[in-house]
Amino acid sequence: MMANETNAVFNPKDRPADELPVIYGFNNGGQPGLLNGVLIAEDGAYLGGHACSHEFYMPGDLGVIEGHRPDRHEKFRHHYPDGYRMEFVGHAQVKSHPGLDAACKRHAERAALTKATA
Numbered sequence: 001m002m003a004n005e006t007n008a009v010f011n012p013k014d015r016p017a018d019e020l021p022v023i024y025g026f027n028n029g030g031q032p033g034l035l036n037g038v039l040i041a042e043d044g045a046y047l048g049g050h051a052c053s054h055e056f057y058m059p060g061d062l063g064v065i066e067g068h069r070p071d072r073h074e075k076f077r078h079h080y081p082d083g084y085r086m087e088f089v090g091h092a093q094v095k096s097h098p099g100l101d102a103a104c105k106r107h108a109e110r111a112a113l114t115k116a117t118a
Contacts, residue, residue, distance in 0.1 A: 005059075008066045010073065011083040020085045023047060023076055024100050025062035027055045027091035035091075037062050039072070041079055042099070044106025048072060059088040 011020060021042040028036040030051075037058040039047040050061045063069030063076070064086040076084055089097045 005065045007059075007064055007088070008068070008073065008086040009084070010077055010080070011085075013082055015083060017085055020083045021080055022087050022099060022103075023080070023084050024087050024089055024103055025059060025064040026089040026094055026097075026100055027052075027058055028094070029091060039063075040100070040103050040107055041084075042103050042106075044103055044108075044110045045079060046107060047075060047079060055090055062088070064088040 009017065009020070011017070023039060023041050025037060025039050028038045028049075030036045033053050035052045035055060035058070037050040037052045039049065039062055041047055048062070050058070052058050052061055059065045060068040063072035087099070089100050094100060
């Protein structure tokens with residue numbers, strides 16, 4: 001992320017930023033030149049992904065950076081109509097980031113529930 005870029009925030013009710021749910025964009029690994037960028041909501045919902053050549057480009061390609069990928073934000077606003085904030089987690093921090101870890105656990109719980117009811 002460049003020094004003058006900020007994370008995207010959708011806050012139609014002007015709530016304090018720390019009260020908004022988070023949508024995480026993160027580098028889920030891969031191989032050089034073909035990395036797996038993932039978007040997951042704080043509640044565990046999968047919101048998209050992107051194959052990327054380098055982690056440097058992921059925040060913009062995933063829509064984490066303000067002004068990037070307005071097409072993705074249509075889906076984000078549908079999921080969180082009362083607002084959200086974006087956060088990017090680089091590959092080196094993925095295993096130690098508590099918020100992302102909680103979102104991934106919720107995702108696994110949702111998947112298990114879906115499988116059990118199918």
